[in-house]
Amino acid sequence: MKIKDTKNKQTLRELIDTKDFVAHVSVDCTIFGFHNNILKVLLLKYHDLDLWSLPGGFVFTDEDLREAAARVLYERTHLKDLFLKQFHTFGRIDRTENNVHQILLENKGITVPKDHWIFQRFITVGYCSLIDFSIANTFPDAFNESCEWFEVNNLPKMAFDHDRIIETGLEYLRMNINTEVAASNLLPEKFTMKDLQCLYETILGEKFRRNNFQRKILSLNILDRLEKLYDGSANKAPYLYTFKKRFSTDSPNPISGKENK
Amino acid sequence: MKIKDTKNKQTLRELIDTKDFVAHVSVDCTIFGFHNNILKVLLLKYHDLDLWSLPGGFVFTDEDLREAAARVLYERTHLKDLFLKQFHTFGRIDRTENNVHQILLENKGITVPKDHWIFQRFITVGYCSLIDFSIANTFPDAFNESCEWFEVNNLPKMAFDHDRIIETGLEYLRMNINTEVAASNLLPEKFTMKDLQCLYETILGEKFRRNNFQRKILSLNILDRLEKLYDGSANKAPYLYTFKKRFSTDSPNPISGKENK
Numbered sequence: 001m002k003i004k005d006t007k008n009k010q011t012l013r014e015l016i017d018t019k020d021f022v023a024h025v026s027v028d029c030t031i032f033g034f035h036n037n038i039l040k041v042l043l044l045k046y047h048d049l050d051l052w053s054l055p056g057g058f059v060f061t062d063e064d065l066r067e068a069a070a071r072v073l074y075e076r077t078h079l080k081d082l083f084l085k086q087f088h089t090f091g092r093i094d095r096t097e098n099n100v101h102q103i104l105l106e107n108k109g110i111t112v113p114k115d116h117w118i119f120q121r122f123i124t125v126g127y128c129s130l131i132d133f134s135i136a137n138t139f140p141d142a143f144n145e146s147c148e149w150f151e152v153n154n155l156p157k158m159a160f161d162h163d164r165i166i167e168t169g170l171e172y173l174r175m176n177i178n179t180e181v182a183a184s185n186l187l188p189e190k191f192t193m194k195d196l197q198c199l200y201e202t203i204l205g206e207k208f209r210r211n212n213f214q215r216k217i218l219s220l221n222i223l224d225r226l227e228k229l230y231d232g233s234a235n236k237a238p239y240l241y242t243f244k245k246r247f248s249t250d251s252p253n254p255i256s257g258k259e260n261k
Numbered sequence: 262m263k264i265k266d267t268k269n270k271q272t273l274r275e276l277i278d279t280k281d282f283v284a285h286v287s288v289d290c291t292i293f294g295f296h297n298n299i300l301k302v303l304l305l306k307y308h309d310l311d312l313w314s315l316p317g318g319f320v321f322t323d324e325d326l327r328e329a330a331a332r333v334l335y336e337r338t339h340l341k342d343l344f345l346k347q348f349h350t351f352g353r354i355d356r357t358e359n360n361v362h363q364i365l366l367e368n369k370g371i372t373v374p375k376d377h378w379i380f381q382r383f384i385t386v387g388y389c390s391l392i393d394f395s396i397a398n399t400f401p402d403a404f405n406e407s408c409e410w411f412e413v414n415n416l417p418k419m420a421f422d423h424d425r426i427i428e429t430g431l432e433y434l435r436m437n438i439n440t441e442v443a444a445s446n447l448l449p450e451k452f453t454m455k456d457l458q459c460l461y462e463t464i465l466g467e468k469f470r471r472n473n474f475q476r477k478i479l480s481l482n483i484l485d486r487l488e489k490l491y492d493g494s495a496n497k498a499p500y501l502y503t504f505k506k507r508f509s510t511d512s513p514n515p516i517s518g519k520e521n522k
Contacts, residue, residue: 023284025352025384065352065384089350089386091286091326123286123326123386125350 012108012142016118021058023117026124027069028056028162029084030169031076032152033133034186037202039152040133041166042076044144046159048107051100053144053159054166056124069127076147077136083184084129087172088165091123095161104143128169130184153205174204178222182243190226190240193217273403274371277379282319284378287385288330289317289423290345291430292337293413294394295447298463300413301394302427303337305405307420309368312361313411314420315427317385318402330388337408338397344445345390348433349426352384356422365404389430391445414466435465439483443504451487451501454478 010018031042043052055076059068066086073082101118105111112118138147150156152170155163173180177200181187187195197213208216217223224244228237271279292303304313316337320329327347334343362379366372373379399408411417413431416424434441438461442448448456458474469477478484485505489498 022382022384025285059352059384061382062354064354065350068352086350089326089347091320091329091386093323093325121283121322123283123320125352125384 015142020061025059026122028054028124029127031129033149035134037198039202040149045146047145051159052156054162082129087126087128088168089125096122100159126165192238276403281322286320287383289315289385290388292390294410296395298459300463301410306407308406312420313417315423343390348387348389349429350386357383361420387426453499
């Protein structure tokens with residue numbers, strides 16, 4: 001994935017003065033973070049407001065839609081080639097009908113005409129990512145003063161329809177867990193059934209009985225069983241597993257995984 | 262689903278002169294048609310060109326994205342409340358970089374400035390529908406001279422990236438066949454396993470052994486078995502089935518089925 005030269009260092013004034021965005025179109029990323037059996041989502045806090053939003057951005061006129069999402073992901077984490085899937089486009093008339101941007105700009109003393117593109121209707125394309133939040137640094141953009149990881153069931157006050165976007169992103173992740181977990185690189189190449197069960201339980205928000213989980217996941221035929229994990233104590237060493245090849249690429253899902261459609 | 266007053270009767274000139282579309286955003290519908298074990302897709306032929314496209318349209322400034330797709334579906338079929346799911350948004354820079362519209366307008370003697378919105382970059386949101394093509398009338402729009410159903414594996418020359426949109430729509434339909442077929446109303450409320458198998462085989466483009474199909478579909482736990490279909494000859498009467506309630510609504514899929522996100 002080619003990443004356009006980041007514009008991350010631009011000021012709010014520079015961003016507002018940008019002329020080469022595609023009007024009416026934005027991207028928003030639900031970047032889910034997993035670590036130690038906790039599922040979080042990355043949010044940004046607006047300058048001087050008690051209001052949060054998803055990492056998002058606009059699409060440059062010379063940039064593919066997917067490139068824009070990858071750029072947003074890169075600008076907020078400085079990580080490239082992350083797992084990234086488009087999941088839904090949000091296009092209600094009233095989704096951006098509020099004055100968040102206006103208040104924000106006034107607070108910063110930035111004067112903008114009423115017909116400026118920032119105040120127009122935006123249709124936003126949601127992209128989903130899944131990373132280990134313990135190893136990711138995060139960086140706010142020009143609109144925001146800070147980045148924070150929030151547990152998905154304990155979110156702060158969200159701007160626009162971003163709470164619905166998170167909900168939809170989480171539903172997408174849960175419904176496609178088999179392919180998405182395989183593609184996420186959250187597990188090492190070889191892992192135990194227990195590792196996998198913990199990840200599934202955290203994302204799905206429910207507990208499974210060990211035998212049931214093992215039976216169900218094996219019946220999906222997405223895993224190859226490898227050697228036992230030999231740790232010296234021998235007897236009850238668990239088997240190691242790996243995802244079958246077709247599930248371990250970055251694009252296992254023909255709907256949302258193909259690049260640059 | 263509220264349908265905006267259709268603008269279907271507008272001429273090409275009226276369409277081109279429309280000022281209240283959201284710039285850069287369009288919708289395209291892959292309307293799949295099933296009948297007698299044949300799967301087709303509805304296409305439109307451009308005026309005076311040997312080139313076809315999907316039923317599509319622009320989004321009015323006072324219209325939700327999903328309303329626009331429902332309006333397109335209504336304008337082309339005069340049917341309301343059809344099964345309709347968003348499946349993917351297509352945003353490559355070069356997807357509309359060609360002169361189809363320019364040639365078409367020149368052929369019709371319609372003069373349009375080079376910076377007109379029709380020539381700008383469009384990001385299009387794909388919606389999928391599934392209907393019985395034997396009972397649907399179809400109606401072309403201002404750009405097109407005719408509508409025709411084509412078998413999905415024998416398509417004519419397509420404009421823009423519409424062949425990729427069809428391919429992606431078909432992949433979406435196949436990957437979500439259990440929920441989509443249940444929601445499509447293509448089967449009567451009660452149906453035999455043979456009816457269901459025919460529909461699956463046609464959409465998936467492959468044959469199944471009767472016992473295998475029955476075993477697999479029953480293991481999904483999406484069907485309720487009803488009484489036998491009594492036809493007088495008694496002995497080998499097949500059972501009737503119906504979709505379980507949660508699969509027979511218009512919105513069984515929390516990702517793509519929710520209205521107006």
